[in-house]
């Protein structure tokens with residue numbers, strides 16, 4: 001029990017729970033103490049999400065673990081953390097671990113402790129999922145070692161660009177420490193064969209932005225996300241809604257709305273998987289995403305007067321219709337090899353939510369019946 005409490009104190013959300021009170025904390029069903037449910041490799045699994053230490057010598061304005069903040073700090077040595085992970089795995093509590101750390105004794109020494117923990121696990125035959133954080137300014141050899149050991153590595157950029165980051169984390173260097181580390185990891189993926197390092201493939205590379213802490217715009221976040229997808233081989237960008245923490249410089253700032261974060265994720269997936277460009281998702285010259293779902297907004301402004309013929313449109317155009325993604329577009333393409341799609345009933349049988357799609361399509365040259373929406 002004592003270990004459970006110590007580990008719970010090393011979970012970033014623990015501080016939020018304390019301040020939110022039990023009622024709000026109880027509304028977060030996907031987490032129990034230090035264990036969270038995450039999707040990794042397409043499967044949902046329970047993972048231990050913990051820091052090696054909540055002591056930190058840096059002073060990021062949004063962070064509960066910032067230097068000088070008065071609360072009870074906790075530290076695990078690498079062998080203690082590795083032993084707990086193995087024990088929790090044997091007992092079936094977890095199937096993976098997301099391991100990070102406050103910075104104590106410099107980034108490089110901190111990275112070494114994280115690597116030591118992961119290396120001990122692998123040496124003992126641990127085959128579970130490991131997500132390792134790369135510390136700001138980690139060296140090439142450390143990054144390579146992390147990529148040899150982990151299934152996923154991440155560098156949290158926290159803010160879209162140097163100016164925003166300086167408001168949030170004045171001791172972090174956006175280009176040298178954060179982008180530099182991310183770029184080194186991307187170059188390893190691009191230039192070195194994983195087989196030479198005992199891997200079938202390199203781990204995925206992800207990053208995170210804190211949303212709403214630096215008054216950054218949606219366009220800033222989305223433009224940077226696209227840049228990271230294209231130039232740094234980042235597989236996924238996470239958007240974490242800012243929440244004020246007492247006794248930090250941002251304690252008086254309002255928490256970010258979950259709807260904004262939801263829209264950012266929708267926009268990110270449209271850019272990554274559906275072929276949209278940044279400018280297509282924003283009204284002209286606007287800095288914020290539209291209040292509607294971004295794909296519905298695009299369809300209303302582009303397809304309402306120019307509906308898509310379901311029987312002839314290429315898959316990439318079908319995927320622009322609300323309610324149709326890659327799987328449903330493929331189902332339509334398959335079905336129309338055998339028949340002409342003339343009714344909403346046929347579409348419904350393919351799993352298409354017809355009330356969403358109907359205002360934007362033609363079925364064999366005719367608009368299907370649909371409820372007009374006031375927009």
Ligand code: SF4
Pocket residue numbers: 056057058059060063064065066067101102103169
């Ligand atoms: S370096 Fe990490 S742990 Fe330390 S204050 Fe900044 S965000 Fe928090």
